[in-house]
Amino acid sequence: MIRSIFAAAALSLMLGAGSALAEPALIYAVGSKFDKSFNESAYNGAQRWAQETGMSYREIELQSEAQQEQALRRFAEAGNNPIITMGFAMADPLAVVVQDYPDTTFVAIDVTWLDAPNIRQIGFAEHEGSYLVGILAAMASQSGTVGFVGGMDIPLVRHFACGYAQGVKSVNPEANVIINMTGTTASAWNDPVKGSELTKAQISRGVDVVYAAAGATGVGVLQTSADEGILSIGVDSNQNYVHPGSVLTSMLKRVDVAVYDALKAGADIETGVFMFGLTEDGVGYALDEYNAALITDEMKQAADAAREQIINGEIKVVSYYDNDSCPVLNF
Amino acid sequence: MDLLAVIQILDSTFRLATPLLFACLAGLYSERAGIFDIGLEGKMLMAAFSSAAIAAIFGSAWFGLAAGIISALLLSGLHGLASITFRGNQLISGVAINFLASGLTVLIAQYLFQQGGRTPSLSSDGRFEPITLPLADALAIVPVLGSIYSELLSGHSLFVYLAIFMVPITWWILYRTRFGLRLRAVGENPAAVETAGVSVHALRFAAVAICGVLCGIAGTYLATSLQAGFVKEMTAGRGFIALAALIFAKWRPWAALWTCLLFGFMQAVALRYQNIDLGIVVVPVQLMDVLPYLLTVVILAGFVGAAVPPRAGGEPYVKEH
Numbered sequence: 001m002i003r004s005i006f007a008a009a010a011l012s013l014m015l016g017a018g019s020a021l022a023e024p025a026l027i028y029a030v031g032s033k034f035d036k037s038f039n040e041s042a043y044n045g046a047q048r049w050a051q052e053t054g055m056s057y058r059e060i061e062l063q064s065e066a067q068q069e070q071a072l073r074r075f076a077e078a079g080n081n082p083i084i085t086m087g088f089a090m091a092d093p094l095a096v097v098v099q100d101y102p103d104t105t106f107v108a109i110d111v112t113w114l115d116a117p118n119i120r121q122i123g124f125a126e127h128e129g130s131y132l133v134g135i136l137a138a139m140a141s142q143s144g145t146v147g148f149v150g151g152m153d154i155p156l157v158r159h160f161a162c163g164y165a166q167g168v169k170s171v172n173p174e175a176n177v178i179i180n181m182t183g184t185t186a187s188a189w190n191d192p193v194k195g196s197e198l199t200k201a202q203i204s205r206g207v208d209v210v211y212a213a214a215g216a217t218g219v220g221v222l223q224t225s226a227d228e229g230i231l232s233i234g235v236d237s238n239q240n241y242v243h244p245g246s247v248l249t250s251m252l253k254r255v256d257v258a259v260y261d262a263l264k265a266g267a268d269i270e271t272g273v274f275m276f277g278l279t280e281d282g283v284g285y286a287l288d289e290y291n292a293a294l295i296t297d298e299m300k301q302a303a304d305a306a307r308e309q310i311i312n313g314e315i316k317v318v319s320y321y322d323n324d325s326c327p328v329l330n331f
Numbered sequence: 332m333d334l335l336a337v338i339q340i341l342d343s344t345f346r347l348a349t350p351l352l353f354a355c356l357a358g359l360y361s362e363r364a365g366i367f368d369i370g371l372e373g374k375m376l377m378a379a380f381s382s383a384a385i386a387a388i389f390g391s392a393w394f395g396l397a398a399g400i401i402s403a404l405l406l407s408g409l410h411g412l413a414s415i416t417f418r419g420n421q422l423i424s425g426v427a428i429n430f431l432a433s434g435l436t437v438l439i440a441q442y443l444f445q446q447g448g449r450t451p452s453l454s455s456d457g458r459f460e461p462i463t464l465p466l467a468d469a470l471a472i473v474p475v476l477g478s479i480y481s482e483l484l485s486g487h488s489l490f491v492y493l494a495i496f497m498v499p500i501t502w503w504i505l506y507r508t509r510f511g512l513r514l515r516a517v518g519e520n521p522a523a524v525e526t527a528g529v530s531v532h533a534l535r536f537a538a539v540a541i542c543g544v545l546c547g548i549a550g551t552y553l554a555t556s557l558q559a560g561f562v563k564e565m566t567a568g569r570g571f572i573a574l575a576a577l578i579f580a581k582w583r584p585w586a587a588l589w590t591c592l593l594f595g596f597m598q599a600v601a602l603r604y605q606n607i608d609l610g611i612v613v614v615p616v617q618l619m620d621v622l623p624y625l626l627t628v629v630i631l632a633g634f635v636g637a638a639v640p641p642r643a644g645g646e647p648y649v650k651e652h
Contacts, residue, residue, distance in 0.1 A: 032448050036447060040447060187564065194567065200339075201339070
């Protein structure tokens with residue numbers, strides 16, 4: 001009898017503690033937390049918040065898409081608030097789950113098309129950042145032929161390619177942009193060998209700057225570029241340090257900032273659809289000590305001028321999403 | 332299409348066919364001895380990781396090769412233990428090895444290097460660099476033959492030459508040695524081998540061990556020669572394409588070479604020309620990717636002569652007393 005009273009007391013204490021704490025939660029996209037790219041960027045943002053505030057958060061690395069809805073419900077039931085999700089693939093499970101938990105705030109990175117009052121949806125203008133690295137690529141290229149290696153052939157990757165090609169053509173309308181996708185399944189994000197071969201094939205067709213938007217496949221692209229003595233461009237996180245002197249720059253997508261902001265604001269964060277572009281410093285190109293020698297003043301000026309012009313609307317970078325096609329590329 | 336483009340595609344064919352050929356020959360030894368092995372993928376992956384990890388730690392590609400072979404041998408031993416000694420289902424054991432390798436590699440890599448389940452990039456000491464054949468530079472100026480020699484035949488890693496060399500060796504072992512005869516017999520009719528006084532289990536373990544060594548070399552080639560380090564799931568289905576090649580080659584060594592070169596060639600073409608414009612129709616790259624599997628299905632369906640696997644394949648051998 002006494003024991004059961006204790007148990008009940010302990011239980012209510014735990015429940016009370018759980019709801020009072022309301023830790024935020026972070027759900028990574030299927031794949032590795034430490035991918036040196038998308039997920040790792042979110043992790044870095046969350047760690048920065050945790051260190052600054054001394055508070056903690058819960059997180060889960062998903063092993064398959066089947067766990068998405070389960071993870072969302074588990075965190076929501078446990079009173080975690082806000083719940084941050086990574087990747088476009090979370091859109092469908094979110095659409096099912098959000099209305100069941102109206103008091104929980106969800107933050108969805110890379111999702112912008114859901115209709116619910118309690119989601120903060122964050123999209124990034126990857127085409128604008130890619131446009132800038134396209135300018136740098138075209139100016140660094142001697143041959144007038146630049147390459148792009150994408151991961152899985154999905155609209156998001158085409159969105160990157162399209163912005164890049166527009167940037168290249170803005171500098172050199174005659175430039176040849178060679179686009180390759182690694183594959184059509186999820187293994188296309190993890191096939192550096194194929195990334196290497198694609199890069200070699202592109203080099204043999206005259207490419208001397210290649211942009212990799214391909215997850216871990218990009219490791220092979222960057223490696224082969226360094227081996228063969230051409231320039232490469234990294235993606236999402238700053239990858240300039242991977243092969244100093246060979247990585248021209250990296251297209252930054254500041255997922256870490258988005259996650260940090262969400263954690264800092266907590267459950268009361270403003271909901272709705274937000275687009276992080278050049279104006280908000282949500283995307284950009286990386287310049288640091290590893291690539292300082294590769295980016296000339298002229299290139300920097302051109303990229304910064306284009307950045308200003310995109311921000312004030314003088315240049316309009318066409319998004320692949322607008323009508324599922326790209327004005328300067330044939331997919 | 333000029334000569335240079337052809338040479339570059341063939342060059343790429345050799346690079347892409349090499350891991351397939353090693354894995355295909357590995358499967359050939361195992362399956363000819365009656366042990367189905369769908370764990371080729373897992374063994375290659377494990378070897379890729381171990382070779383990259385050891386090469387990164389000790390800065391020596393040869394240490395990496397040794398580690399790759401040993402780790403693949405360990406998984407082979409596990410497969411042998413489960414399917415030969417304990418007479419378990421060979422397919423289940425193979426699947427288990429694939430899962431085990433997929434999880435273990437990332438787990439250990441994260442524990443050792445904290446780089447998100449990958450190994451650090453290898454310096455040149457940790458990699459097998461391309462070998463330039465003698466006189467390659469001098470002969471490069473000779474028209475056609477010179478460029479074929481210096482571009483296509485020269486400049487590959489040691490493993491590419493080794494893989495091709497393994498084909499006549501395998502043929503000789505299988506068809507010209509006593510061991511090879513017994514190996515083939517144990518895959519067709521193990522009871523007859525047992526009657527002759529030869530241990531079925533010992534032969535099968537030997538075959539599985541050879542399979543492990545070859546898978547180890549295949550994985551090492553991926554991680555320390557083609558690439559400079561290990562990345563999660565970096566084998567990307569090559570073990571399964573090798574299995575398809577094995578069936579396509581009807582479990583014969585020379586046919587395995589041609590099949591792997593054909594599959595490598597298809598990959599090389601698909602990588603170079605994403606969409607092939609034939610004038611009337613445009614062949615999409617996805618079709619090129621699926622062709623190896625499609626061809627295997629055609630073969631299995633018996634359109635191009637039946638592919639008959641070793642008769643005792645997949646059957647655990649129970650000694651009759």
